[in-house]
Amino acid sequence: MKQMTRRKWLRGMFAGGGVTLLAACGGQPSGETTEEAPAADDTAADAPGVVEETGSAVTVTYWGSFSGDLGEAEQAMVDAFNESQDEVVLNYEFQGSYEETAQTFAAALRADTIPDVVLLSDVWWFNFYLANAITALDDLAADAGINFADYQPVLLNEGVRQDTHYWIPFARSTPLFYYNKDIWSTAGLPDRAPETWEEFMEWTPQLIDGDRLAFAHPNSASYVAWLFQGVVWQFGGQYSTPEFGMTMLNENTVRAGQFYGDTTNTMEWAMLSADLNQDFIGGSVASMMASTGGLAGIQESAQFEVGVGFLPQEANFG
Structure with missing residues (x-):
């Protein structure tokens, strides 16, 4: 995606609230057990986000799950994005393994201290979808001019339910x-x-x-x-x-x-x-x-x- 498109997407989350989801692959070994996502209202996720305005910029909190070389590469991407413009400040917070991130996210939903964007394994995202804790992306994408056709359909379609996109693939593996x-x-x-x-x-x-x-x-x-x-x-x-x-x-x-x-x-x-x-x-x-x-x-x-x-x-x- 182009730089301006990313900024529009992130700024759109400030107006839309809720949690936006990225889904990565499920092949990260761990012995942790993920707790069940807390039950939510039957309506789609509409919890208040924690996006904060800092002067003329918007601060977006992103929870990541990559460590080692992948984590360093992700942090470098965040740094490059923040240095490339002054409209959005992306606040990257490493939360541990996929399981640890899912556990922390479940606890954050109960405490109403959720991030704006979270990276979850494709193995675990269903818990939060079934709990109506994830924001649908279609309106955000339309407002930002993002075309879902730019993504690999076999990966993107895993996050589509009832003709609605609930996550976009990121750093997927097979x-x-x-x-x-x-x-x-x-x-x-x-x-x-x-x-x-x-x-x-x-x-x-x-x-x-x-x-x-x-x-x-x-x-x-x-x-x-x-x-x-x-x-x-x-x-x-x-x-x-x-x-x-x-x-x-x-x-x-x-x-x-x-x-x-x-x-x-x-x-x-x-x-x-x-x-x-x-x-x-x-x-x-x-x-x-x-x-x-x-x-x-x-x-x-x-x-x-x-x-x-x-x-x-x-x-x-x-």
Whole structure:
């Protein structure tokens, strides 16, 4: 978006009130449990914002969730924006992990001390949507001249409910299949990710060596549901309908779950990992699925060449 467009958007929040939401990917490991968002009135979010006017400028409070290199990059973006103009002062406040930010936001809603913009994982935003705590963006976008067509539709549409936009994608990532190229080469396998799960299962005997297994799954505290959702789609299932009708007992969803369980319990070529990235980097497993957001860090830390590719297919591409 152009600089003036961003300023109009931020100034529009001063008039509109409520909380504007950005949604990032769900692949940030954490052991925290997010508390339920407080129930709100049945009407759309209209809580008073905390935007403050400072002279002729508008101050907008933004709660972020990125740490490390991503956090430094985000802070640099905020600094560059503030230095580029004098109409809006963006007050950036780091709140911790996605879970910690969601917990703090839930508490802020109860105390009526909400920020103006908050970054939440795509895993957690539903709590606040169902609690009517998020401002619809359509009127703000129209006033600011923002065209939603500028965003990738497959990401943007995740935040659309009943033809209304409730968040815009920011720093989104997707799952990747990571593999250890040295192990692949020693096993005599082609230098690529497996095209299908069936093909990968044919490869697993060559990848297992003593205590080293072919693949690792994250545990429940490390976004296994986010990664597994792609596998569910591959098998033709889904977690829920767009309006949150649960379909966990769908035949294909159950079949995907059975497959995941069999990889560790019956076929025994996969393991459940408490630290997915570390087990991969340390050579305990030959491959894993993990976020694109961690690619640079994994490549930097690994003592071997890291290969990546799309996820294996089943009936569909997940």
